Amino acid sequence: MAAIGRIRKHSTILLIVVAGALLAFILGDFGRKGGNSKLQDKFIVVGKNNVSYTEYMQRYNAYRELVKQRENRNLSSEEDFQLGTQLFESMVDSILLADEFNRLGITVTNEEVRDLVAGPNAHQYAQRFFSDGTSYSMQLANQFLDNMDQYDTTIKNQYLELERYIVSEATMNKYFNMLSKSYYLPKAMVKKMQAENSLKADIDFVQVPYSHDLVSDDKISVSQSDIKKWYEDNKFRFKQDKEYREVEYVLFRVEPSIGDLQDIEKEVNQMYTEFATSERPQDYVNRMVDTRYDSAYKKPGELMPALDTVLFGAPVGTLVEPFVDGNMWVFAKLLNVKERPDSLNISFIFIADMGVQGNGRTPAEAAALVDSAMNALHQGEDFVAVASKYSDIPIEGQPEIWMEDGVGDGQLFFDTLYLHPEGSLVQYKHQGGTYIFKINARTAFNRKIQVAIGKKEIAPSRETIDNIESRANTFVNGLATISDFDKAASAQNLDKRSFERVEEMTYTLPGVNVTSRDIVHWIYDKNTKKGDVSSVFSTEGAYVVVALKGIYPEGYMSLEQEQVKTYCETMAKRDKKAAKLEEMLNKDLKSGSSLQTIAGKYKAENEQATIAYSDRNFSHFGPEDKVIGQLMGGQVGSTKVYVGDMGVYVIKINKIDIPSMDVNAHDENEDMLVQQYQMMMQSRVQNQTTPALKKMVKIKDNRPLVY
Numbered sequence: 001m002a003a004i005g006r007i008r009k010h011s012t013i014l015l016i017v018v019a020g021a022l023l024a025f026i027l028g029d030f031g032r033k034g035g036n037s038k039l040q041d042k043f044i045v046v047g048k049n050n051v052s053y054t055e056y057m058q059r060y061n062a063y064r065e066l067v068k069q070r071e072n073r074n075l076s077s078e079e080d081f082q083l084g085t086q087l088f089e090s091m092v093d094s095i096l097l098a099d100e101f102n103r104l105g106i107t108v109t110n111e112e113v114r115d116l117v118a119g120p121n122a123h124q125y126a127q128r129f130f131s132d133g134t135s136y137s138m139q140l141a142n143q144f145l146d147n148m149d150q151y152d153t154t155i156k157n158q159y160l161e162l163e164r165y166i167v168s169e170a171t172m173n174k175y176f177n178m179l180s181k182s183y184y185l186p187k188a189m190v191k192k193m194q195a196e197n198s199l200k201a202d203i204d205f206v207q208v209p210y211s212h213d214l215v216s217d218d219k220i221s222v223s224q225s226d227i228k229k230w231y232e233d234n235k236f237r238f239k240q241d242k243e244y245r246e247v248e249y250v251l252f253r254v255e256p257s258i259g260d261l262q263d264i265e266k267e268v269n270q271m272y273t274e275f276a277t278s279e280r281p282q283d284y285v286n287r288m289v290d291t292r293y294d295s296a297y298k299k300p301g302e303l304m305p306a307l308d309t310v311l312f313g314a315p316v317g318t319l320v321e322p323f324v325d326g327n328m329w330v331f332a333k334l335l336n337v338k339e340r341p342d343s344l345n346i347s348f349i350f351i352a353d354m355g356v357q358g359n360g361r362t363p364a365e366a367a368a369l370v371d372s373a374m375n376a377l378h379q380g381e382d383f384v385a386v387a388s389k390y391s392d393i394p395i396e397g398q399p400e401i402w403m404e405d406g407v408g409d410g411q412l413f414f415d416t417l418y419l420h421p422e423g424s425l426v427q428y429k430h431q432g433g434t435y436i437f438k439i440n441a442r443t444a445f446n447r448k449i450q451v452a453i454g455k456k457e458i459a460p461s462r463e464t465i466d467n468i469e470s471r472a473n474t475f476v477n478g479l480a481t482i483s484d485f486d487k488a489a490s491a492q493n494l495d496k497r498s499f500e501r502v503e504e505m506t507y508t509l510p511g512v513n514v515t516s517r518d519i520v521h522w523i524y525d526k527n528t529k530k531g532d533v534s535s536v537f538s539t540e541g542a543y544v545v546v547a548l549k550g551i552y553p554e555g556y557m558s559l560e561q562e563q564v565k566t567y568c569e570t571m572a573k574r575d576k577k578a579a580k581l582e583e584m585l586n587k588d589l590k591s592g593s594s595l596q597t598i599a600g601k602y603k604a605e606n607e608q609a610t611i612a613y614s615d616r617n618f619s620h621f622g623p624e625d626k627v628i629g630q631l632m633g634g635q636v637g638s639t640k641v642y643v644g645d646m647g648v649y650v651i652k653i654n655k656i657d658i659p660s661m662d663v664n665a666h667d668e669n670e671d672m673l674v675q676q677y678q679m680m681m682q683s684r685v686q687n688q689t690t691p692a693l694k695k696m697v698k699i700k701d702n703r704p705l706v707y
Helices: 002-026 053-071 077-104 110-118 124-129 138-146 153-181 187-197 224-233 258-277 281-286 305-311 363-378 383-390 411-417 462-476 482-491 517-523 562-590 595-601 625-632 668-694
Strands: 044-046 049-051 200-209 244-253 319-325 328-341 343-352 400-404 425-430 433-442 445-457 495-502 537-539 542-552 607-612 639-643 647-657 699-701
Touching: 044 077, 049 077, 053 077, 077 153, 077 668, 110 124, 110 138, 110 153, 124 153, 153 668, 187 668, 200 595, 200 625, 224 562, 244 462, 244 482, 244 517, 258 281, 258 319, 258 328, 258 445, 281 328, 281 445, 305 319, 305 328, 305 445, 343 363, 343 383, 343 411, 363 383, 363 425, 363 433, 400 411, 411 425, 411 433, 462 542, 482 495, 482 542, 517 537, 517 542, 562 595, 562 639, 562 647, 595 647, 625 639, 625 647
Parallel strands: none
Antiparallel strands: 044 049, 044 699, 200 607, 200 647, 244 495, 244 542, 319 328, 328 445, 343 400, 343 433, 425 433, 537 542, 639 647
8 A cells, every 4th residue: 555655645735726625615515595594504695505604614614724734834813814705705606606507517527537637637736646756647546546445534535625626626617618618709700800900090189188277177166966967977887786884093002102112221221231141141031021042053144134244253252232123122142153054854763662652662672673773774774674664653755854954843853963974874862762863965064153132022011001091082082973083083183094995894994903803893783873983992002993984885885975976076077177178179170270279279289199999098198998989980181179088189180091801811810819809708707707696696694793
């Protein structure tokens, strides 16, 4: 069963498919239709499909563990929250797609799965999973599939997770390919598109911008009915797919006072005096609150620049006086300088003492095994063969590992081994047994230094924190409405902020260092009304008071919203400017004014340009799709007024190049254009299918009730 070892060795390849494995978690059976309306059973509702809270959390925990393994660290609370959001979005997408697959009868057969996992053109992740150490082994893959019951549960589960991802990806590819292949672009249409894109017009023109003095903002007024009409005519622009709420809030930053800073500096100077005179400064550092001694030897670039610059090249015993780095006071002492490699390549054998690894050997028997292994190695026997015979830690393949200086729990071993030359055998007694190491290789030796570093956080005192909290509570007392809130914040010159689009699953407010979920819960509480002011929220680094300024339900944004009203007023005013300029310029043309005369009258430029139908920008004035489209349908020799988004134009068309279109002629660019449009269609299918499906069903997300 050597294959088991080889597969186990490469099973961590699953960690690279975290995003994909997410789909494998969620493309399961989501067809449980609800008779039970409890939150437990209907935590997420997508159409007629329900996901229970238990199921969601099981999948979340599995996904989270994969990410933690990939990152090799614990995740922050914000990262945990983001993972939950990713899981929710992917679960919804997958439920929708699973319904489509079932309705259309799209499946991946067992034969296709076998080919994707163990065929000559296996999926890239299967190729990495079934690697013999250097490349994909189809023989190893088929051997595994034929004898899966003989493998341990961990390996089987890892494979099954990988298979689920590969199958889900293959199913989606079939679905997306089916949709994209439904797009057909006739050659005649290709030729027409080529011809249209080749349209060009040579023009003379004058542009009068909407910022012109003749139509400056103070000369143009709009009524409330004008604004309302523009809103109604353009209401489609203001549709939103979820509820948003608008808030204002003030931050009372928890920062050290001048007195705190003076006290901290005084304390640091006293600590430095004791540190500098200590016989063992590393022990002194370990007694400090804000730091621990790091015994690792550092090479250039691994210490903070202020220490790196001073201590490399300095004699042992050099002291660095206290200085501020960020929110810390720092001081240091150079303890040692050595030439050390960055890493070692070693092989090892471990022979356990009595009772370790479940053995019953006596100390004498353990010592005899160590002697036998050492004698065999000294006599030139192969290390792998000796390890396979004597080691209590199973060895798979070549038992070689790289150890890095200053990294991980193996520093004690590294310090013992790095001075031994390549090829050396080193016997090392450790807790639980004896190691036999072979030094296979060492990287080049470099100058490294060992430094004791003391740190003291620059933080506010308890008294300062209490005073700031008291200020926040004093501020909020007596505030009944948002009007009171605004007046008090302005009178006290406080740090007032606003956030227009708070969602029910917003994690934090701008300027707040950590999660604002408690604040968001208050904002969306059924008892919180527009205009209400909160009590004081305590967050890391600040106290926060919030006022709910607006509630904007799902659907069309209201004209009462400040940003909507401002935008509509601006656009209504722009339309009035356009109408006035259009009228004035048409009068000029009717009176026989030339472009040169019009340019002089409006203090503008009489310009020339060649405009192509495929252009997005009109000369240097920016996007003017409507003007370009109207221009290409104009008459050569005509001079007309065109209303655009950037201004109003007077344009004389000197020439329009209309390319010929021979439907029967073959152009090699046609095939390229067809391919481009097919690729665009495929991209649209992949990016827009699930958003389109979401609009067709009702989705209920109950996560805000528990997060």
